[in-house]
Amino acid sequence: SARAEAASSRKPRRKDWMKLIYSTNLSPEQVLREGAGVSEVEAVEEDEGDDEFFKIKKRATGDEETLDMSKEPLNSDDLKQWEDEEMLDSIRHLFITGSSGSGDN
Amino acid sequence: MASLGTIVHFSGHYHFRHRLVLSILSGKSVRIDKIRPDDKNPGLRDYEISLLRLLEKVTNGTVIEISVTGTAILLKPGIIAGGSLTHDCPLSRSIGYFLEPVVMLAPFSKKPLHLTIRGITTDDNDLSVDLIRTVTLPHLQLFGISDGLELRIKKRGSPPEGGGEVQFLCPVVKQVKTLNFVDPGKIKRIRGISHAVRVNPQFSNRMIEASRSILNRYIPDIYLYSDVYKGEESGKSPGYALSILAETTNSALYCAEATSKPGVAPEDIGLQASRALLSEIKQGGCVDRKHQTLVLLMMTLGSEDVGRCRMSAPTTRTIQFLRDVKSFFGISFRVATADPSDPDCVQLLYSCYGTGYVNANRSLA
Numbered sequence: 237s238a239r240a241e242a243a244s245s246r247k248p249r250r251k252d253w254m255k256l257i258y259s260t261n262l263s264p265e266q267v268l269r270e271g272a273g274v275s276e277v278e279a280v281e282e283d284e285g286d287d288e289f290f291k292i293k294k295r296a297t298g299d300e301e302t303l304d305m306s307k308e309p310l311n312s313d314d315l316k317q318w319e320d321e322e323m324l325d326s327i328r329h330l331f332i333t334g335s336s337g338s339g340d341n
Numbered sequence: 342m343a344s345l346g347t348i349v350h351f352s353g354h355y356h357f358r359h360r361l362v363l364s365i366l367s368g369k370s371v372r373i374d375k376i377r378p379d380d381k382n383p384g385l386r387d388y389e390i391s392l393l394r395l396l397e398k399v400t401n402g403t404v405i406e407i408s409v410t411g412t413a414i415l416l417k418p419g420i421i422a423g424g425s426l427t428h429d430c431p432l433s434r435s436i437g438y439f440l441e442p443v444v445m446l447a448p449f450s451k452k453p454l455h456l457t458i459r460g461i462t463t464d465d466n467d468l469s470v471d472l473i474r475t476v477t478l479p480h481l482q483l484f485g486i487s488d489g490l491e492l493r494i495k496k497r498g499s500p501p502e503g504g505g506e507v508q509f510l511c512p513v514v515k516q517v518k519t520l521n522f523v524d525p526g527k528i529k530r531i532r533g534i535s536h537a538v539r540v541n542p543q544f545s546n547r548m549i550e551a552s553r554s555i556l557n558r559y560i561p562d563i564y565l566y567s568d569v570y571k572g573e574e575s576g577k578s579p580g581y582a583l584s585i586l587a588e589t590t591n592s593a594l595y596c597a598e599a600t601s602k603p604g605v606a607p608e609d610i611g612l613q614a615s616r617a618l619l620s621e622i623k624q625g626g627c628v629d630r631k632h633q634t635l636v637l638l639m640m641t642l643g644s645e646d647v648g649r650c651r652m653s654a655p656t657t658r659t660i661q662f663l664r665d666v667k668s669f670f671g672i673s674f675r676v677a678t679a680d681p682s683d684p685d686c687v688q689l690l691y692s693c694y695g696t697g698y699v700n701a702n703r704s705l706a
Contacts, residue, residue, distance in 0.1 A: 250677075250678055253655075253676040253677065253689065254673070254674075254675065254676050254677070257655075257660055257663050257664060257676065258663075258664070258667065258673055263657075264656075264657035264658070264660035264661050265657055267657075267660050268654070268655075268657065268660070301377075301380075302355060303466055304354070304355065304356060304357050304358055304438075305438070305466045305467055306437075306441060306467065306468055306631045306632075306634075306658070307465070307466060307467060307468060307598075307631060308630065308631075308656065309465070310465075310599060310613055310617055314617075314620055315612075315613060315616040315617060315620070318555070318615075318616040318619050318620070324555070324558070324619070326623075327619065327622055327623050328559065330527060330528055330622055330623075330625065331527055331528045331529075331559045331560050332527040332528065332529045332560065332590060333559065333560050333561075334527070
């Protein structure tokens with residue numbers, strides 16, 4: 237029906253996590269970067285037999301080794317956003333004191 | 342006796358720990374090759390070898406073969422034995438690096454584990470012993486693992502020289518409860534542990550004050566505690582850190598921490614830890630990013646029923662972990678938006694049908 241059509245065109249295409257995680261060869265970093273609405277997901281281009289040329293892989297040029305660790309390094313950009321008062325206010329609703337004055341304490 | 346059976350194969354040193362854990366829990370041998378082949382120092386690092394030794398101690402009958410160059414290993418898992426053990430960690434990684442995989446295995450031992458482990462107790466790379474005690478272990482309680490679960494911090498040890506010691510006690514369970522954790526609730530309180538060893542004890546108070554300057558605005562129930570260790574129990578190197586956690590009405594936990602650095606004032610360490618906590622809070626969900634894999638593992642091992650957990654988007658580690666769970670256990674998770682009616686919802690619902698894992702190692706005394 238026309239209504240259904242209108243509804244589906246308004247809905248943003250959601251990221252298909254399961255497809256990205258289980259049905260592709262994308263690296264985890266690439267899985268995170270893939271935006272919603274990407275219908276054609278291409279497999280990662282591995283070094284497909286181009287033995288003539290040295291492909292500089294991003295990891296190899298980094299002199300810092302990727303460590304197996306559960307903590308993510310503190311990212312100064314990420315932390316900087318909290319210097320802004322509005323940003324600090326934006327999460328009040330996640331606390332029981334809330335911002336809506338709903339009276340719970 | 343470890344039999345060869347199926348061998349799951351990986352390349353590279355990435356995701357080393359969880360692959361070893363999945364091998365031991367599933368009983369499937371794992372081969373990992375191409376470990377830093379082009380590196381100046383190829384093959385396994387000293388801490389990885391130390392971890393393998395620790396896993397040998399925790400289990401019985403595990404066979405580990407390491408290639409001459411150290412660039413490949415084959416692990417044939419034995420049974421998780423537990424018991425009373427000691428391990429001295431190298432100074433290249435902190436105790437957290439070694440404890441995290443042990444936490445995943447210990448509930449499924451033959452006998453309760455009592456592990457004394459020595460080394461660095463807090464650093465930048467791994468969960469500090471404070472966070473493991475106050476945040477990681479409570480996650481096991483979600484799955485029915487609680488009585489006798491304890492982490493005792495006997496001595497602290499900052500990098501580079503360490504000198505810390507902790508005792509990890511873990512009960513044994515037969516099975517893991519199914520999780521249904523879909524509503525995080527709202528944050529009701531904040532707790533924190535600040536410590537300072539071999540430096541001016543005022544640093545602790547300065548970190549706490551700076552942290553409160555940000556966090557006080559949200560809720561009244563905030564308690565940041567100054568943990569004092571002196572003398573031999575303060576380790577061999579100076580250092581200080583602030584570890585904070587926020588707890589919700591439904592017992593969801595978010596955590597963060599920051600450790601001392603040369604040239605950085607204690608106030609800035611306090612601010613960093615607090616801001617990092619706010620970032621975790623903002624991501625939301627019932628489990629924070631650092632604990633996604635632990636929870637997903639326990640859900641995989643849960644009884645043969647649908648387990649569900651609402652969490653933020655997966656980290657890169659988690660994504661690989663989900664893939665590796667499939668390789669070892671054949672289980673796929675359903676990962677989809679937590680709220681289909683809200684296009685702005687960034688959180689996801691992770692669900693799976695548990696494998697019904699039963700701890701057959703458990704000795705019935």
